[in-house]
Amino acid sequence: MSDEMASCKLSLVKAIRMMERIDLLDMNGHISCRVAGGDGRFLINARAASRASLTTSDVVLCNADGTPVPGAPEPPSEVYIHTEIYRLRPDVQAIVHNHPHWQTVLGIADLPLKPVFSIGSFSQFIPYFERSSLVNERAMGEELARALADNRAVQIRHHGSVLVGNSVEEVFATAVFMEENAKKQYQAYLVNRNHRVLEGENLKRTQETNWSSKIVRKVWRYHEEKSLISGHLNGLQADER
Template identity: 55%
Template sequence: MLHQKDGRQEMNKVIVKDFKLQVATAVRLLENIDLLDMNGHVSFRVPGTDQFYINSRRASRASVTVEDIVMCDLDGNLLEADSEPPSEYHIHTEIFKRRSDVFSVIHNHPHYQTVLGIADIPMQPVFGIGSFVDKVPVYEKSSLVNTVEMGAELAELLGGEVTVQIRHHGTVVVGDSVKAAFAKSVFLEENAKKQYDAMLIRPDIRVLDGENLVRTRETNWQPSIIEKIWTYYQEKAMKENALAGLL
């Protein structure tokens, strides 16, 4: 019995380390492609619990390590590690409380999505792997989302969608895994970039619609595609030495 208990404890340690590693890796990858800067955060809710992991407030996004990932409950109370969560943890907690299908939340600061928001231009599906873009609600309070009330407002506005934009500020993206939320974050921005560039040529752009849009979405967002996106950006970051010291 003692050996079985020790085995379970070791297995739990491995699982926890993997959770933290995915969060820390996602932060590094997003910073490496300029979707995060000195701010921004990635979270992962532990399945079957009211606990989640998130990068700590103090850790640099450019050099975050596994040790910089903290665990909190859905009230933002620190349960593990000796740092503190980001001041905008309410974004994560309020979404987790409302969305049982969401296991990862990313708040980033993408350039092109923010520019479109400033210009009051709705995002539209304009290319293959960005075709999941649909309704993108806009939260009009541009300051830090650092209160329960603001987090609740934002989560209610998000509803059942994939993303919500914070005008003049950034974007919040959700997924059923860290890898899925990461992939959506990458291609929300790539879709916004292509939309922006096309509108420089001709404001009245053509967007994906009808059966073509439905099939494009279905063929571009299989689980294997998400894994492929994650692997590509991870290997790219490794070649650029952007994951050094992660562990």
């Protein structure tokens, strides 16, 4: 195994453990990252593995069509979310599919996500995919990828979210603050349906100053350190258990 693949596996396992700790993943949900080489292969957490105790041995190497390499465990049934987005979006290096509470509530209420919180101000123009069942067929995966288009996220109404980015760290940070923005939007709506939304030049500058690779890394380190302190990152490698 290359050093790059080993590093990607470890980041993926950390991200899933950290997202489970803050209730952005439960028994379901998955994260993937591309493998360097240009052949379309990617890593993803195994379908049957617990998100709370995932180890690097529970990460599956899949071919571009979603089939696991020989001897690997079974990937999630919604692996086609990943295959079709990677196929249509060569710029995407990592994907997360989860079932965040506040975003899903807003979708059920037919309230589009709006930028209301500084570090979550990228939450605008997020399209909806209206087929709420499992995306467990290639054709549905392609439909979802087309609904995503060139955006960083798509909401599956009544179901969850799909987020894309340049790295596992970036999709992790995006997931954290997209949900925080949705929570604040929901609570503001309860207080005042005509609540304030970031807009115009203020929105543009807020987006520009509140999102960068340095901020992504800061978010990652913060959650990594909290998870280390709490013990949620114990035994990441299978031989450490």
